[in-house]
Amino acid sequence: MAETGGRAAQLKSSGLRHGWTTGACATAATTAAYTALLTGEFPDPVTITLPKGQQPAFALATEELTDHQAMAGVVKDAGDDPDVTHGALIRSTVRAGLPGTGVVFRAGPGVGTVTKAGLPLAVGEPAINPVPRQMIRDAVAEVAARHGGSGDVEVEISVDHGEEIARSTWNPRLGILGGLSILGTTGIVVPYSCSAWIDSIRRGVDVARAAGRTHVAGCTGSTSEKVAVAVHGLPEDALLDMGDFAGAVLKYLKRHPVPRLTIAGGFAKLSKLAAGHLDLHSARSQVDKGYLAALARQGGADELLVAAVASANTGLEAVQLCSSAGVPLGDLVAEAARATALGVLTGSPVAVDVICIDRAGTIVGRAEPAG
Structure with missing residues (x-):
């Protein structure tokens, strides 16, 4: 069999266990929370689709449902990467939004807010990067289509102890205040060795x-x-x-x-x-x-x-x-x-x-x- 090359070969040959980005965890939590808001039940484990088509499943660490909102949390597993967010509990709280507003993002406790120019997000926006935002929008649309929802929701992402963890990152110097950024372009954390x-x-x-x-x-x-x-x-x-x-x-x-x-x-x-x-x-x-x-x-x-x-x-x-x-x-x-x-x-x-x-x-x- 011919040997494959490129990124796939490099990932396989590293011998290290891969993990999931904060963006993937936030997407999984949002998928579970919105599903519960529409159906009354949390899927556990919850499966999402990553930008390159992989479909990992995530166990829920916490969940809570009321008449007006649903919250689900996923513990980040960074694999063998020495990531400061490994083990962090990433929560998504989903509430019904105004008709026609689509997905509106909010920074909950432990997620930063952009206060300086020069980042891919406008000043005042929650520090949820563009790819995780798109992953969450796609997940919301999929859940809405499956369960008859409008897709108009407010999504609040939070990270337990995120403000404390963020002190070990470059966020404060970059003007991202109040907590961590929700990151990732592929959904997968490549182990750093x-x-x-x-x-x-x-x-x-x-x-x-x-x-x-x-x-x-x-x-x-x-x-x-x-x-x-x-x-x-x-x-x-x-x-x-x-x-x-x-x-x-x-x-x-x-x-x-x-x-x-x-x-x-x-x-x-x-x-x-x-x-x-x-x-x-x-x-x-x-x-x-x-x-x-x-x-x-x-x-x-x-x-x-x-x-x-x-x-x-x-x-x-x-x-x-x-x-x-x-x-x-x-x-x-x-x-x-x-x-x-x-x-x-x-x-x-x-x-x-x-x-x-x-x-x-x-x-x-x-x-x-x-x-």
């Missing part, structure tokens, strides 16, 4: 080479992977789940070259690569706003904009400020990231292009091979 993940990257390169691939993509996550596929039409076994380990991809390709490498990732992470960091994890490298401000100046930004970039809340806010002023900060970061990659690959016949995206998957910067 440096040695296991680096080994899995190497295996991904080996499989791609064995399949005769001449072009591979190192992606920081599932959103950038989708963009790389859309731009270059790459097959699954040409996709490397690089995560934060840009150096692992580059160093292995230097010894085992493939003619073309695409590096695709979020603007903030790739700004770290641009600044010379090969490990993009937040515990070991940070977005350097001073560096971004200097790049903006090179790109023609006036001193007022340079100062705004230097004091931006996030890398995303910095690139948005520059984009509005016609300064190509995204392209400059992509080109600098490409230069860092080529420096590691010196002497190896690998052409490199870089794609920077925002959280929605919109391309905000590109750098192509010379010539």
